[in-house]
Amino acid sequence: MTNEAVLKDDAAVAHDAHHADHHDHEHHEQHFIWKYIFSQDHKIISKQFIITGMIWAIIGALMSVFFRLQLGFPNSTFPIMEKFLGDWAKGGKLSAEFYYGLITMHGTILVFFVLTAGLSGTFANLLIPLQVGARDMASPFMNMLSYWFFFLSSILMLVSLFVTTGPASGGWTTYPPLSALKEASMGSGVGMDLWLLSMALFVVSSLLGGLNYIVTILNMRTKGMTMTRMPLTVWALLFTAVLGVLSFPVLFSGFVLLIFDRNFGTSFYLSEIFIGGKALPHIGGSAILYQHLFWFLGHPEVYIIMLPGMGMASEVLSTHSRKPIFGYFAMILSLIGITLLAFLVWAHHMFVTGMSPFLGGIFVLLTLLIAVPSAVKVFNWLTTIWKGNIRLNPPMMFAIGFVSLFISGGLTGLFLGNSALDIHLHDTYFVVAHFHIVMGVSAFFGMFAGIYHWFPKMYGRYMNNTLGYIHFFITFIGAYLIFWPMHYEGIAGMPRRYYDFSAWESFKHFGEINVFISIVALIVFFGQLMFVVNFFMSIFYGKKLTTPNPWGANSLEWTTPINPGHGNWPGEIPEVHRWPYDYKDDGNGNDFIPQVTPLRPGEESH
Amino acid sequence: MSGLLSTVLFVLVFVVLYQIGKASDYAATIRGEAESRKQANKALAILMCITFIFGMIGIWACHNYFKDMLLPISASESGREYDKMYSVTIVVTGIVFFITQTLLFWFTYKYQASENRTAFFFAHSNQLEALWTTVPALAMAVLVAIGLKNWFTVTSVAPPNAAVVEVVGKQFNWIIRYPGKDNELGKRDFRKIDDANNVLGMDWTDPHNADDIISQSGELHLIVGKPVKLLIGSRDVIHDVGLSHFRLKMDAVPGITTTMWFTPTITTDSMKRLTHNADFVYEISCDQMCGKGHYSMRGTVIVETETEYNKWMASQKAYYVANATPAAPTEPTKPAVLPTDSTHKAPGITKN
Structure with a gap:
């Protein structure tokens, strides 16, 4: 589909997106519903994703506050919890069942709804068309469906919080038989059915989005925008979409089999089970099969979460250091390496399931191999800011924080990826610390860097800087204070997903540090609310942009008007003449040369 | 208020x-x-x-x-190797951590924006990129080599003289079965399980079951210095036998028997002295989410000398003696499709 054809279906496209020779009678206002709700404009859809994602992030984070209260103060009651949770926290004390429901939903919400839909959905939608020079996605209609499937999925997940038997509570990985048998846990009742349905719709949403992103990047680039002139954000979003398209269907198949086992008497995952006072008729299934299917998505999922952050951090670090990204091709190659290896390491989550030790050995090798492209990226980021002229504004601070957290969380992966060490650390707080730092907080930092950087493009206004700095320091210091001590707890063998440690001789002496972690978590939570307030207030009251290119950046999105209509560029889409990282003297006293500037006589293309 | x-x-x-x-x-x-x-x-x-x-x-x-x-010093032989490998990994990652974090913050400070500075246009360098591809690759090779060596030792076949003990998880406690005098664990079948008098579904037609001893309190007695092989199973959902003091862990999966072997090297009593903690006890923690009582699924390991072990063993009654009635247990009427003589490793054949 050509760029102009994309907009033809959308009868009421903004006038200025059309060629100058279009007639005035096409100029009419779109109805509110088509412009803002069932919109096919990628920019509006990206806003829908980010706002839905933020609502989920607040819910998910609030859940963590509730269960951190239980972990920090197992012997106290918090009447305020009863107000929120009703009978689940009778007398202000969280019930064990709901504790497990909360950790399950916290994981599901943050991993899928916030860091997959909220992150990829927002930035792939916003940046791909703007940065490759397209009027919209290849299929704006499919793009709209992608959001609305996500919305439906969200509604189902939300509903599952309110059913009598509670939400799914077998952990976000929902391993059968626990998740397959209603007798095994209260959360394995209706809550689990809703969880599965919701996730199935989520997969649909993710595929509709992902296919669109890939096609748009491959087919809709403007004149002169060769693949090697694309910003690294677009490269990262491309591989994110590839990962999703290839691995989500496998997860889907895993869920379908689980739905069958739960409702139609099959035995894919069930074998030789005695529960609820009787032996079940299932024989011959394998509970481990589910784990293979789950982690075949589950591990690429980690990179689905990380890659957009990597791309955005690359872009932000380069722009605000006023230097080209170091090793552009190495960055692309390492993205390719990570993408390929992401499919070959899933079983490192399963070292202690009793799988063949030889197979375990292969997965150790492949897992530690992934450290090489990751290391290349880190060193390239460091070299990018080296001898730069660093502007410490909120996006840059978050990008630096991203690198710091990525290093910290990445290094602990070397412990867990090595099966001989994993055999002790598996499912302890070490794991909790590792993945929260690397794919939780670090990915969030990539997202925050992106939000602060592209907010001016989204809303034509700035976010408040001072609040941004406060937000940065609270989150950065808080994240380390929360998760650093957890490594030690994990090294001491403290298992994750425990409701109370006081009966354990080996773990009860960590009570004091659990209190500390819970208090910091509470403070960090309120710090995030400040970000939310800053975000929404700035949409309406933020300082207005006076120039379309506030950061002095090179990429194409900054050549659009301050508030671009549907179609992005009035008149022709600009032609691209150079790569996006020409941060050098343009001969007129500027330290950047936008991609649309033709090469000067004698100047070599990158 | x-x-x-x-x-x-x-x-x-x-x-x-x-x-x-x-x-x-x-x-x-x-x-x-x-x-x-x-x-x-x-x-x-x-x-x-x-x-x-x-x-x-x-x-x-x-x-x-x-x-x-x-944790105190590892109480198993393989755990000692674990601790060494852990130290090597912490040194390697520690060095990388301090270098990279220092550079990150130092650059941020040193190259803060200033009117007098022009950023240095430095787009790529093949030498540098080759350097930091190969150095991590070599470091990884070392870590993988140490890791695989230890991994294959830990997961190797148990020595022939190893004692065999069965550990079975259920919501929410551990059941331990010792083979008794004949040193053989009898067959069991999940369809024969009865919480009143046959918690593991032991097949009473198998004579090996007659002297098997079961501890329902999850107390695992081991002899110091003698290798032990655990046969791990589950009655309902996935559990995990977590032995942090021995640096070991293995899932308990329904329908599959997993194994893990090790040699305990320090008795519980010595560990009490070592840690200056009179209440010290080796604990078995369930490390795989298994339902609302997951956090309370606790077992204990008592490592003792052979004499102490024999004395304790002599005081135990065989489960059969205590529970099975002399009259042949009335076989409950089960659907005919279920094979009646299957062991706990039942073949996956049903006709429906």
């Missing part, structure tokens, strides 16, 4: 911070954008620097705080 007060206080702090944010924006406009941006940049570079220094002090403080709270 206190709830109301803290809410008010919280809202107030919020409003104040928000106003500070707004005010600083106005102040910036009055003072002149460029000037205030310059000042902010300088202040932030210093703040980043301070954050880094306090971070490093924090790491040191955290380390000191935890120093005496971690």
Whole structure:
């Protein structure tokens, strides 16, 4: 589909997106519903994703506050919890069942709804068309469906919080038989059915989005925008979409089999089970099969979460250091390496399931191999800011924080990826610390860097800087204070997903540090609310942009008007003449040369 | 009342911070954008620097705080190797951590924006990129080599003289079965399980079952210095036998028997002296989410000398003697499709 054809279906496209020779009678206002709700404009859809994602992030984070209260103060009651949770926290004390429901939903919400839909959905939608020079996605209609499937999925997940038997509570990985048998846990009742349905719709949403992103990047680039002139954000979003398209269907198949086992008497995952006072008729299934299917998505999922952050951090670090990204091709190659290896390491989550030790050995090798492209990226980021002229504004601070957290969380992966060490650390707080730092907080930092950087493009206004700095320091210091001590707890063998440690001789002496972690978590939570307030207030009251290119950046999105209509560029889409990282003297006293500037006589293309 | 007060206080702090944010924006406009941006940049570079220094002090403080709270010396042979490998990995990652974090924050401070500086246009360097591809690759090779060596040792076949004990998980406790005098565990079948008198579904037609001893309190007795092989199973959902003091862990999966072997090297009594803790006990923690009682699924390991072990063993009654009635157990009427003579490793054939 050509760029102009994309907009033809959308009868009421903004006038200025059309060629100058279009007639005035096409100029009419779109109805509110088509412009803002069932919109096919990628920019509006990206806003829908980010706002839905933020609502989920607040819910998910609030859940963590509730269960951190239980972990920090197992012997106290918090009447305020009863107000929120009703009978689940009778007398202000969280019930064990709901504790497990909360950790399950916290994981599901943050991993899928916030860091997959909220992150990829927002930035792939916003940046791909703007940065490759397209009027919209290849299929704006499919793009709209992608959001609305996500919305439906969200509604189902939300509903599952309110059913009598509670939400799914077998952990976000929902391993059968626990998740397959209603007798095994209260959360394995209706809550689990809703969880599965919701996730199935989520997969649909993710595929509709992902296919669109890939096609748009491959087919809709403007004149002169060769693949090697694309910003690294677009490269990262491309591989994110590839990962999703290839691995989500496998997860889907895993869920379908689980739905069958739960409702139609099959035995894919069930074998030789005695529960609820009787032996079940299932024989011959394998509970481990589910784990293979789950982690075949589950591990690429980690990179689905990380890659957009990597791309955005690359872009932000380069722009605000006023230097080209170091090793552009190495960055692309390492993205390719990570993408390929992401499919070959899933079983490192399963070292202690009793799988063949030889197979375990292969997965150790492949897992530690992934450290090489990751290391290349880190060193390239460091070299990018080296001898730069660093502007410490909120996006840059978050990008630096991203690198710091990525290093910290990445290094602990070397412990867990090595099966001989994993055999002790598996499912302890070490794991909790590792993945929260690397794919939780670090990915969030990539997202925050992106939000602060592209907010001016989204809303034509700035976010408040001072609040941004406060937000940065609270989150950065808080994240380390929360998760650093957890490594030690994990090294001491403290298992994750425990409701109370006081009966354990080996773990009860960590009570004091659990209190500390819970208090910091509470403070960090309120710090995030400040970000939310800053975000929404700035949409309406933020300082207005006076120039379309506030950061002095090179990429194409900054050549659009301050508030671009549907179609992005009035008149022709600009032609691209150079790569996006020409941060050098343009001969007129500027330290950047936008991609649309033709090469000067004698100047070599990158 | 206190709830109301803290809410008010919280809202107030919020409003104040928000106003500070707004005010600083106005102040910036009055003072002149460029000037205030310059000042902010300088202040932030210093703040980043301070954050880094306090971070490093924090790491040191955290380390000191935890120093005496971690696990004692490993109580198994393989665990000693584990501890060594752990130290090597912590040194390697520690060096990388300190170098990269220092560079990150130092660059941030040193190259803060200034009118006199022009950024150095440095787009790529093949030598540098080759360097930091190969060095991590070599470091990984070393870690993989040590890891695989240990991994294949830990997962190797148990020595022939190893004692065999069965550990079965159920919601929410551990059942331990010892083979008794004949040193053979009898067959069992999940369809024969009865919580009243046959918790593991032992097949009473198998004579090996007659002397098997079952501990339903999850007490695992082991002889110091003697290898033991655990046969691990589950009755209902996935559990995990976590033995942190021995640096070991293995899932208990329904329908599959997993194994794990090790040699305990320190008795519980010696460990009490070593840790100066009279209450010290080796604990089995369930390390795989298994339902609402997951956090309470606790077992214990008693490592003792052979004499103590034999004495304890002599005081135990065979489960058969205590539970099975002399009259042949009445076979409950099961659907005919289920094979009646299957062991706990039932073949996966059903006709429906």
